[in-house]
Amino acid sequence: MYVHNTPSNKYNYNKVDESKHEIHSQVDAITAGTASVVNLTAGDPTDTDYTAVGCAITTISSNLTEMSKGVKLLAALIEDDTGGSNDLMGxxxxxxxxxxxxxxxxxxxSGEPRQTVLSAAGSIGQASGDLLLQIGENESDERFQEVLMNLAKAVANAAAMMVLKAKNVAQVADDTVLQNRVIAAATQCALSTSQLVACAKVVSPTISSPVCQEQLIEAGKxxxxxxxxxxxxxxxATVDGEMLKQVSAAASVVSQALGDLLEHVCHYSSHGEPIGRYDQATDTIMTVTESIFSSMGDAGEMVRQARVLAQATSDLVNAMRSDAEVEVDVDNSKKLLAAAKLLADATARMVEAAKVLC
Structure with missing residues (x-):
């Protein structure tokens, strides 16, 4: 049927478009708030910042109220020839x-187990995606979301393997207190990765929102x-070199999987534009180097940052060597190899210095 392009029709079109954008913005806030609640309620309840949790819940509730009003308005504006408004309201x-x-x-x-919270959060992610699909504002394609979830699950699988290695250590620990600490740390490790998967489910439909990206990064931290x-x-808990080596190797796999997940998010946030081959590793090296200096006096944090630095340097050195192998200009190839060696040597010296300061 032909529709005359009257001022009334133009007004309705603009109002529909405006309503969709407002709903999208409100859904962004709801998913970001949900992810924040998941992150803030991690760990011991006695350590939870309930003021921050309350703020996140207020954000969710207020935006849900406004979103509901917007959906009702949008349902009244759109044609209902195919039951679109009913699907939207549903x-x-x-x-x-x-x-x-x-x-x-x-x-x-409530006394609800943690898994109930994570499942409820995941349901919000699913429902948010469905709503955005109904209004034609779904921003990330199914392939992206599938890869995001697979990468999050890869982190969880790697962590599960690490938990097994840690439990092996707990079994041979002579000191009961140290044994319990290993078990508690391994349990928290498994829980944090479950939270990461839940957070990924929540924010994947609205991943273009910087706040949603920040919450996923926080879950990664x-x-x-x-x-x-x-x-x-x-x-x-132990001095068994072989067991500790296995734990360390498993931890490296988790770190690599986590890095892959966050890199995927960075690729999407830059609208699919390729990240410079060396940019991410270089940024990490610079940031972590500053963190090492600012962490002096905190042995645990310095060790953690040194491990991140070593991994980032390894990634960058490997990339430089790979490029050197295919570089047709011999001089450029030599420069790349020389730079890679200088970087590796300098990082090794910094890591050793950090160990001494610890």
Whole structure:
């Protein structure tokens, strides 16, 4: 049917477009707030910053209220020839129900197991994606979300292997206190990776939002810290070199998997534009070097930063050597190899210096 391009039709079109963008913005805030709740409620409840949790919940609730109003307005504006408004309202109700489940699960007096919180958070991610799809504002394709979830699960799988190695250490520990510390650290490591997967589910539909990216990165930092705590607990519990070597190797696999996940997010946030071959590793080296200096006096943090520095340097050196092998200009090839050697030597000296200061 032909529709006249009247001022009224133009007004409706603009209003529909405006409503969609407002709903999208509100969904961004809901998913970011949900991820924040997941991150803030990690760990011992006695250490939880309930003021920050309350702020995140307020953000979720206020944006859900405004989103509901916007959805009703949008449903009234769009044509309902194919039941589109009914599907839209249904998607909004599903999101509201998922948020309600999360808020009940995180109540301090609820006594709900942590997995219930993570499942509720994951449901919000799914419902958010469905709602954005209904209004035509889904920003990340299915392939991206599939890769994101696979990378998050790869971190969890790597952490599961590390947990097994840590439990082997716990079994041979003579001191009961140290044994319990290893078990507790391994349990926290497994939980932090479950939180990472849940966080990835939540933010994947709205990953273009910088706040959502920050929450996923924060979840990654929690994993990184829990892995380091598990390694330190194992070091204190045994002197068995072979077992410690296995734990360290497993920790490196977790770090690599985590790096792959965050790199994937960085690629998307730059709108698919390739990141410079050396840029990410160089930025990491510069940042971590500064962190090492600022962490003087904190042995555990210095060791953790030194490990990150060693990994970033290894990645960069390997990239430079790889480029040198295919470089047709012999002089350029030699320069790349020389630079790679200088970088490797300098980093080795810095790591050794950090160990001495520890």
């Amino acid at each position: 998607a909004a109700r599903n999101l509201a129900g998922a948020v309600s489940d999360l808020l009940k699960a995180v109540e301090p007096a 929690l994993v990184d810290r829990s892995v380091e705590a598990c390694v330190q607990a194992c070091l204190s």
